[in-house]
Amino acid sequence: MDRFWGNYPVLLEELRDVKEIIKKNIKSRERYLEDSIYPMIDAGGKMLRPAFLLLASKFGEYDREKMLNIAAVVELLHIATLIHDDIIDDSKLRRGVDTIQAKYGKEYAVYIGDFLFCQCISMLSEYDYDTENLKKMSKVISRICISEISQYHLRYNLNMNLRKYIRVISGKTAALFAISFFAGAKEGKCSEKNQKLLAKIGYNIGMAFQIIDDLLDYKGNTEALGKNALEDIKKGYYTLPLILALNGDKEGRLTKLLSKSSLNSNDIKEIIRQVRIYEGIDKAIKVANRYSKKAMLLIDKLPDCEGKEILSTIVPKLLNREY
């Protein structure tokens, strides 16, 4: 967070406050609760969603306390979904620290995630937020859940295609980016036009962000090469590079490989090799670029102000990660 937002001291200070608000809201009589969650909050991450919410709100009237609280909600919501995702994926590390499921067990992680979800709702009910925001926010949470279920349901599905993939990632990732921008704009009482524009920017950033995340799993140095992709493929999660490669594989070689009842490490290497042969990675980069460009075009349409400058600088930095 500090490195990513380092050029914007005001925003960085606000994000630090957001962290404190999150911490305050998960305090309870049961001390071990905060003990188990604080390390994950301290480990951080870029805090993209609250940062975008705050930036969007500054296109309108900025009410610091109210905005920081709702910014904390979107980050906490994100953390809750990560904790439950880690259960599903059986992940050991997240942001460089032990995951809650690894350290305390899956059972505990289920309830901790639930608890954080609940705290989000409590926090939303404390301030006098726009009812449209509350409705949209709850719809987004539902969509995240449905998309995660859908992604889980689509495992090992050889008919997985671009359309289905787009639907999953727009629900599980882009929707939360979009609502972060929208909620900021709405609470900031931006014009309706700018609310919509900012929500669209969020959506496109989210889409590009997720595709790039999936892409990076297929890239990297030789050491880490394909490690995550390998895990994903084994678990039956087919992301964009593999999906696009499958489309190009007219001889059905990839399909045949993926249909094997169990995959050994040679199979996986061969799958990753074929994803390259069929240009799955290059094609996925093109799709990501479409969303990135769209986001930048829309940012250009925003009224001139400091927020616009920050977005114009930070979004390319975010979306031009190594690939």
Place this chain on the structure above:
Amino acid sequence: MDRFWGNYPVLLEELRDVKEIIKKNIKSRERYLEDSIYPMIDAGGKMLRPAFLLLASKFGEYDREKMLNIAAVVELLHIATLIHDDIIDDSKLRRGVDTIQAKYGKEYAVYIGDFLFCQCISMLSEYDYDTENLKKMSKVISRICISEISQYHLRYNLNMNLRKYIRVISGKTAALFAISFFAGAKEGKCSEKNQKLLAKIGYNIGMAFQIIDDLLDYKGNTEALGKNALEDIKKGYYTLPLILALNGDKEGRLTKLLSKSSLNSNDIKEIIRQVRIYEGIDKAIKVANRYSKKAMLLIDKLPDCEGKEILSTIVPKLLNREY
């Protein structure tokens, strides 16, 4: 449900409608979602929480559509917690049908529970409910989560005592009963006095209900004798009969047994035998009776109407289960 509420055809009809509202609200484009949840909803249970909400609301002004919707919320909330509980407890059957975790896996069950929580929030944001209700409802959800975590945290704790047990069950069970009564009364615009009275009735019913539930695990015919208690003890969940027996065990025999690193079936039988010797069951019955009596005393204070009659009949029926 049909048998329990059979003497009250109006209420029964309303509860059937509540079920339909729940079903409508979990429909989505992903058909398999409803396929996995409907069996649990159809299997039913007594639908105590929505029934109590509706009964409480009738002490004020009854707005059918609005009440049925919020009654659906409390039942759906209950279902969501059951689905996550089944993950933790690794339960195979619930209400006579396969649990979601048994049929579709723990991973799926995590997300399904999340999804249902989210739908509750969506449903609450659709109507113009009293903001106090929304705040209290979200606090109750948080309390349920914290209490479940706390219960999990207290496993194998030989210092488990009445006070800790009461705190856990008041959070995980009684709070939802209390809010069901309160939400009905509040939305029905009952007098403040009656709102409080009804909430207290709910709390006491919930407490008695949970203690009896825990009691029944230690009773039953020889076939089923102690089956659930056995499971609970093995998993380290010490409920009231055992806790009260521990208090009476001055020689520390029970403590010594429970401290063993692994318990075989003879150990468990001996533990259950000692719970009887130290009158754990009888003492727990006395505690349950205190709450039941309190509930009945408070019901007496309600203004005379059909709802009062129903409560006066149904509550003893509910709380005089075999023990």
